[in-house]
Amino acid sequence: GQNIDQPTEMTATEGAIVQINCTYQTSGFNGLFWYQQHAGEAPTFLSYNVLDGLEEKGRFSSFLSRSKGYSYLLLKELQMKDSASYLCAVRDSNYQLIWGAGTKLIIKP
């Protein structure tokens, strides 16, 4: 079967750095996406990785290792507005997204 694993919840301090991990087992791989979802709102796109390595976008970076079936999202200089759920999704061989359950990130002052 297809499976995406992420931690359910993480807590971090404002101004700090946090790494959210995602491991996956899917039928085929055509890219990995990270989305942010604030409570009561729709998911919004953060990053896309299809090749191994690090993609950086301002305070957010995403890493991919295809051989390990592993990705992480790195958030730097955490702000209170970063409190949200972070969703990992893999595009499979049918070009459909398979979603993890999301990691709820709580930022404390």
Add this chain to the structure above:
Amino acid sequence: TAGITQAPTSQILAAGRSMTLRCTQDMRHNAMYWYRQDLGLGLRLIHYSNTAGTTGKGEVPDGYSVSRANTDDFPLTLASAVPSQTSVYFCASSEEGEGPYEQYFGPGTRLTVT
């Protein structure tokens, strides 16, 4: 640009009744999707459409039907609602195929079946 809109925002529906959730996008995306999101579970694909005139079944299609008469609209119908269909429903659209084509989501419809 409105992007992608959904209606209604929320609804309480009696079991056994039918309902259509509406979704419209103005980005001229070929691909559209319907997901449900339940607490503790990831987004689960109900139905999808890669282009106008075609539809496909996702992971959890039972009890739902869709149509794609044109590029912009992708309604989702519950023929006879059951309590297990209580969920938040998101419609999304994207360019189709390979490449960094992220999905754009509508604001969601919160449905309660009693």
